[in-house]
Every structure is written in C-alpha cells, then in structure tokens.
Amino acid sequence: MSKRSRKKNIKNNLKEWGKALGLSLILVLLVKGLFIEAYLVESTRMEKTLLTGDYVLVNKTSYGARLPVTLFSIPLFPKAYVDWVQLPPLRLPGFKSIQVNDLLVFNYPGQSGLPIDKKEIMTKRCVALPGDTLLIADKQLSINRLPFAEPATVQYNYRLVTDGSLLNDEFLNRYQISEGGLVSDMGIYDFPFTDAEAQKLNNEPNIRFVRKLKDFPGENTQYVYPMGTYHQNNKDYFGPVQIPFKGQHLSLDLRNLELYRQLIEHFEGNTVSVMGDKIYINGKETRHYTIKQDYYFVMDDNRDNAKDSRYWGFLPESHLMGKASRVLFSYDTNRKKLRWNRFFKSL
Structure with missing residues (x-):
C-alpha cells in the first residue's frame, strides 16, 4: 500500500470516528435533555x-x-x-x-x-396540588381538611435528655444521625428523628426524656413565606392557603397580594406596584388577575x-x-x- 493510500485510509477512519463520536454526543444530549x-x-x-x-x-x-x-x-x-x-x-x-x-x-x-x-x-x-387547600397546625399537615398521610421517613427535631452521660458514636450510627448535636453539657441534645425512632428512644437505658420541638403561633415568622404585614406563618403553623391553579381568577386586595405578588411578577412576567390602596399590574390599576400556570x-x-x-x-x-x-x-x-x-x- 502506498504512502498516499495509507494517509487516505487514516483520514477516512478519523472521519468515521468523528461521525460516531458526534452522533454519540447528540444521543447523550437528547437522552439527558428529554x-x-x-x-x-x-x-x-x-x-x-x-x-x-x-x-x-x-x-x-x-x-x-x-x-x-x-x-x-x-x-x-x-x-x-x-x-x-x-x-x-x-x-x-x-x-x-x-x-x-x-x-x-x-x-x-x-x-x-x-x-x-x-x-x-x-x-x-x-x-x-393546584387548587388544594393546605393547612399546618401544631406541625400537623392537612390537605382539603383531611390529615395528610405522611410517609414513615418524615423526620422532626426532638430534644433528648440523658442521665447526664454523653451519647457515643455507636448511638449516632445506629440511628443514622448526621446533624444536630449537644445543646448542653448536662446531657441535652437536639436531633431529627422519625416518629417511630422517637418511640424507640424511650427504651434506651440512658435516655430520661424525649419531646418533639415546636414553634408557637406567631414565633419565627420572619423566615417564612410570605414575609410581610398580613401573614404570620411559621414552619409549624401555616395557612390555610389555596394552591394557585391555571385559569384561577383572583380578586386582589393588599392582603392576598402579599401571598401572590411573587408569582404574578417573577413567574408570570408582570410588573406590580402599589400606591396607597391601589394595585397596578403592568401600569394599569386592577383588582383582578388570572393565573397563567399551575403551582404546587x-x-x-x-x-x-x-x-x-x-x-x-x-x-x-x-x-x-x-x-x-x-x-x-x-x-x-x-x-x-x-x-x-x-x-x-x-x-
């Protein structure tokens, strides 16, 4: 085989490899994207x-x-x-x-x-889901006035009080604890547990007291949506609130605007302003808005x-x-x- 033929074969092989790699990349991107x-x-x-x-x-x-x-x-x-x-x-x-x-x-x-x-x-x-009414009261979640069936994997923070002894790595590994820790050298700990795990703690010989930690109504509201004047939600007391749905017609006032302003502006592409008790969307005074997409x-x-x-x-x-x-x-x-x-x- 001549030198020119070898070069031509190498060039053809490189083209074939390039095509194969290009098609493989396109296939990977399609799979990843869709x-x-x-x-x-x-x-x-x-x-x-x-x-x-x-x-x-x-x-x-x-x-x-x-x-x-x-x-x-x-x-x-x-x-x-x-x-x-x-x-x-x-x-x-x-x-x-x-x-x-x-x-x-x-x-x-x-x-x-x-x-x-x-x-x-x-x-x-x-x-x-869109259109559902959600309420959290004393950490209990309900949807459309029915208790929510929580999976067994849901965790809450609990306070543990020992007999004064410190908990060792064997205890932490047994309950797969990866966060929380010692609150006081008196043997007081805060850890997340499932409700079933919290029940088992009562059988631990060095555990004297176990209780679920809770926020009271009106406590720590500055961190919870929507942060404002009219709503005082916290992680353990939230709502009631209806989840917005596509086609929902809202009658706006200053109270519910606090709840819906974010989605009207940021997720549905409008500008919202308030002057006194008047609400303006895209520069026009209005008291009505129709939701454009579903929310969860x-x-x-x-x-x-x-x-x-x-x-x-x-x-x-x-x-x-x-x-x-x-x-x-x-x-x-x-x-x-x-x-x-x-x-x-x-x-």
Whole structure:
C-alpha cells in the first residue's frame, strides 16, 4: 500500500470516528435533555428518604420533558452559557400527572438572576396540588381538611435528655444521625428523628426524656413565606392557603397580594406596584388577575431542617424538571464507604 493510500485510509477512519463520536454526543444530549438525568444529593433536607451522597435518577418523561430554555449553552457544563436568548419554558406531553407524595425534581424558584434551567436543582415531596387547600397546625399537615398521610421517613427535631452521660458514636450510627448535636453539657441534645425512632428512644437505658420541638403561633415568622404585614406563618403553623391553579381568577386586595405578588411578577412576567390602596399590574390599576400556570406545594421530609415551600412559596410548573425515580448508587462521605443497600433503590 502506498504512502498516499495509507494517509487516505487514516483520514477516512478519523472521519468515521468523528461521525460516531458526534452522533454519540447528540444521543447523550437528547437522552439527558428529554428523557433522564442524574444528579448528586448534597443536603440532608430529604433524609431519611434521600441521603447525602445518593446519586438520583430523574425521569423527565413522567410529566412531560421541558424543552431547553437557555439556547446558547455548552452541553454537560451547566455553568457555561450565555443568556442572551431564552426560550419560553415549553413542555412535551407527559405520561402521567403529578400525584401527592411524588418526589419532584425542579429548579429552585427562590434563586433569582439566572435562567430557569440554570438554577439549583432540588428534590422535595409534593404535598398539595393546584387548587388544594393546605393547612399546618401544631406541625400537623392537612390537605382539603383531611390529615395528610405522611410517609414513615418524615423526620422532626426532638430534644433528648440523658442521665447526664454523653451519647457515643455507636448511638449516632445506629440511628443514622448526621446533624444536630449537644445543646448542653448536662446531657441535652437536639436531633431529627422519625416518629417511630422517637418511640424507640424511650427504651434506651440512658435516655430520661424525649419531646418533639415546636414553634408557637406567631414565633419565627420572619423566615417564612410570605414575609410581610398580613401573614404570620411559621414552619409549624401555616395557612390555610389555596394552591394557585391555571385559569384561577383572583380578586386582589393588599392582603392576598402579599401571598401572590411573587408569582404574578417573577413567574408570570408582570410588573406590580402599589400606591396607597391601589394595585397596578403592568401600569394599569386592577383588582383582578388570572393565573397563567399551575403551582404546587412541596415539603422536605426533614421537616424542621428544611428549605421548602414554607420558606420560598409555591413551585411553578415552569420550574419542574421531572420525577425522582431511583437511587443509582450512594456513597457515605462521613464514613467513607459505599451504601450497598441503596444501589438501584426505587423511590
């Protein structure tokens, strides 16, 4: 074979490899954009359902895949993009509708200054659907006046008082405790536990007292949505509030504007101003507004160590990515070992 022929063969082979790699990349991007995606859990807010170090698979087809919003971005590099051109958040048809207790994966609505699809990714439990009425009273969640059926993995903060002895690593490992700690050298601790775990604590020989920690009405309201004059919610007393739904006709006043202003402005693209007792939307005085999309109320399973709808408001459909369907694998960063029992765990 001549030298020229060898060069030609090498060139042809490189072209074929280039085509194969290009098609493979396109296929990967299509799968990632429209079908499935995986991400790493980096917080304790959903313990004991999701653990820090879980690598979670997101099913984007369940509710309909959202098409890309940021047009000019480098695939597989989420921070490499320009936001000069942003498309509206359009969605393909889905196979099912969102149900209560689904684990929703979404872009964080409380993050401002970024395109929708470049905001932080979060997973929370859906507890209320569009049109539902939600109430939290003395930590008890109810939807449409019916008690909410909480999964066994939901945790609350408890105060433990020992006989004066300090709790050791064996105790912490047995209850899989990753946050909280000693409050007083007298043997007083605050830890998150499920209700079933809290019952078991009564059988521990060195535990003298266990109680669930609660906020009182009107306490710590400055951290909870909507922060303002007319609503005094806290994490344990919230509502009642109806979750907004597409096509809902609102009769606005200064009180409920405090609740809905964020979604009217930031999620539905309007300007809102108030002069005295008059409300202006896009420069026109009005007392009426029609909701343009569905919203949801989501909560963390680690209820007292949360960053959920109680703190930043309603989840707009435009920010929804998909459903958390499975843990692919899990690595315990504290104990430096794999959690084999969580590999391919269904959610």
